[in-house]
Amino acid sequence: MGDLTLFTYDWVPEPPRGYVRDLRVRWALEEAGLPYVVKSVSFRERTAEHFVHQPFGQVPWLTHGDLSIFESGAILLYLGHLSETLLPAETRARSEAVSWLFAALNSVEMASLPWTLAPEQKQFDGFVESRLKHLEPVLAAREWLAGIFSIADILMADVLRLVDRFEKLADYPACRSYVARATSRPSFLQAHADQLAHFAAADAANSELPRVG
């Protein structure tokens, strides 16, 4: 089938570092112990080739041999089919993991997005809270969403990390300790360190260029 290659930007500004969505894919690959390489595409100049793989000019995408997959949810689901460490084989647990994977993206991330875009606008607070208040008892009652750790937890924890960054999890202790539990895994720590190092290397490379003007 060939190598797994993850594509991300060559550089991003400081604020999104540690939150660029290639992190989700790095985390899953580390969790499963799948060998992979990371390649960069230009952040400043999105090429025609970039749009062939990611039609909106975003990252990440993943290639596996001549297969090219975009959208972090689709990539994680694909990796789940390569490794039972990421997606349990048993029908019921697998079905729960897939439902929760979509819930992380479509019920929680989608509800938190208007608020992260415009946190000063109180009109959006209720939307993200309508999700967190129902997620709180779920996460108080179980360690991981599908019973055992899966790609659903990678997505949900990554989505909640951003909510936590904006200090919105203070009233949801089970959500907050779930994020702490997930992000203390060695696979997350490795993925996070690797993403920071990737972008820091770009800064170092740029500073070595002769200045013009």
Added chain:
Amino acid sequence: MGDLTLFTYDWVPEPPRGYVRDLRVRWALEEAGLPYVVKSVSFRERTAEHFVHQPFGQVPWLTHGDLSIFESGAILLYLGHLSETLLPAETRARSEAVSWLFAALNSVEMASLPWTLAPEQKQFDGFVESRLKHLEPVLAAREWLAGIFSIADILMADVLRLVDRFEKLADYPACRSYVARATSRPSFLQAHADQLAHFAAADAANSELPRVG
């Protein structure tokens, strides 16, 4: 494996009728010719049993025997594994359909949501437009997202229908004709008529109740 049962609300107010997300599931079931029944749960009183199946108290969810699946994306993916009419079996086409299924939800619906929630706020216009401008050439060049019709088209067309309802597709003729092409399919027309009839029946039933006070 048992029957396929789709759960939706017993009643909703007028504005969302024709847009409640059980429509996506009805459409897929009609498209595949899979037999199913529809059951109602209370819109006004969300029971504890409701939250067991849909942790955020939303609809739809689908049961198949003793399996219960929530999130419209997860349900469509599940149905895709039951019918090649919904999800092609060939590896490359299947992978493209799954990437586009997530793109419909996470790149297009997520980008259009802040704007549909607050269309008067011009700050959100650019976000949905940043997606539509890249989707336009894709849909100008192909009939369906994965080459042949799939669950990706059910989700993308349903997402774009709502954007079109708010008159935001005027500058994107390929997106608009894609919506027209998808929603002229007999399976969509049946699903749409069934949802309207379902909620209209609730009105009729309510009007037969004796008035109190």
